[in-house]
Amino acid sequence: MTRNPTGGGDPTEETDTDSETETVATAVADAGTEAVSCAGLVYAFGETTAVDGLDLSVHDGEVFGLLGPNGAGKTTAIRCITTLLPVPTGMVRVFGHDTTRERMAVRRLLGYVPQQLSADAGLTGRENVVLFARVFDVPRKERAARVEQALAAVDLTDAADRLAKTYSGGMVRRLELAQALVSAPRLLILDEPTIGLDPIARTSVWEHINAVRAATGMTVLVTTHYMDEADQYCDRVALMHRGRVRALGTPDELRRGLGERRGAGKNGELPTLEDVFRDIAGSGLDEQSGDFSDVRSTRRTASRVG
Template identity: 45%
Template sequence: MSERKDEKYAIYVENLIKVYSGGLKALEGVSLEVNEGEIHAVVGPNGAGKTTLMRILTTQIQPTSGHARVLGYDVRSESGAVRKLISYVPQEFSVWTDITGYENLLFYSKIYGIPSDKRHRIISDALELMGLSEASGRLVRTYSGGMIRRLEIAAALMVKPRVIFLDEPTIGLDPRAREVVWEKLLEYQKEYRVTVLFNTHYMDEAERYAEKVTFLNRGRVIAEGTPQELVKLLGGETIKVWIEGESGRASNILSSIDGIQVLSAKSNQLIIVTPDSSVMLPKIVQTLSKTGIEVRSTTVSRPTLEDVFIKLTGMSIEEAEKASGLREVRTVRRAIRAGG
């Protein structure tokens, strides 16, 4: 008997729709395929539907329509089987600060049903993996933000999941703390070949750690592929130009030049993509100067996922969050907590 398509993947999502009470649409026909052992990022602004998608895949809420399977099991009709094979680290705080790191994991080990004679070894292994052995006897209120996040991940890894879901795993952490969290995660992923699906709005994080990336915006998938494939959508190098005055007029002038694509013109900055910056940068500066626009500074860099997102949506992640509206984001979050 041939293998069904939805059984070939660690995570398979087809035309998933979620409408919360009140008619608010969080997901509008999302489809997604994640291979076993893959690190896959879902990238988008707050309010894009990332957390809703993850809550559905971890069986916490049900979709309005569509299909989703994790390791071949349907998230609706076989939710118990799914939960035995996965772990989930939410964006919200999930440990207690008035007890020690070890006591937190002991509490979770009992929730997970880990046999009492195996708990100490499993807890010690998880703490060591996350670099928390020496701090395990301290109250969690004395931990840094990065240490707390690693403790939450340690709790999730005690059951040796085949798929781990991470909702904004490094949000609010400083760059070094983010790096340490990922160093530890990658050690575990490499050893056990666990599938990792993580949500983030940090483009650099997705570009650096994910094997595949799905862009989600306003409940829809707008692009997916490897970071390299997505960056190729731009077809060139990125030039950032800072000018005196507003950028709208400069954008209109430069858009008429062959070989130049203006991705963004906000305030006094333009983001431009061109196949050959060595040829086009002098031409850009010269053209603007001739029309009375003073160029203050320029930079040239390789395209990033942030540039791709701007091309696809016409705005940055931060601008997309503002466009979706704080009230809408809060409404979705309240609906998620209530179970939709």
């Protein structure tokens, strides 16, 4: 079982600096603070630079899509934002908190749904969410109510006491969303949240995400290879290639920009976001990115979910 790594304490972690004594509530209340801010972020695996001087800002309350081909650096950047990877060069802040010096303060603000399955098939839906409530250190007196709220938010109340192994692919992904929501996160990070799902299940997952966002005002940072999802649900998108952001704006702005550069298509139609994606990546797709284990993991995830 893969547990959500953004919650809970780290017994080996050094005592937080004095700046971490500032409460999370104070940071969130600062209207001028970006939800996520990356400046000059660099991360390398040996000789391979996965993230190369990334500059990125995600506004409080928006749905922000981080797009790009495999090997573009999206997941590495996400792992730096969630404190799963250290930040060797550059700066990453979440609602004003430095991810290097204030890791626990950052983690208290996050909900994270990774690409790989994080639900335990041998537990019921409710037990899975309770487990994450404990990992996130949700206060005991609030835990039951929070679990019920999270299950209700993704429409799993009726199936809560069934084993997760009996769930459909869409239900499993909604269960993982409930796990991420149980701590009432200010920032929800979704790494390929609808991978392997059919169109109906994909729509259902997004409907629940948007319902929670409308009710709570949380910020959503999502990676996806489905350009139709990014076009329909994201307020802004950034297209990454070879570790850097190559284009940034609303989906409409990016489509219009490509249309102006290349001319509108037949009947004056604008290019699609997929056209923009292809224009940015071009023929420079990194044939060396990833490895066999990456492909196997992704295919296993898609097979089990869908």
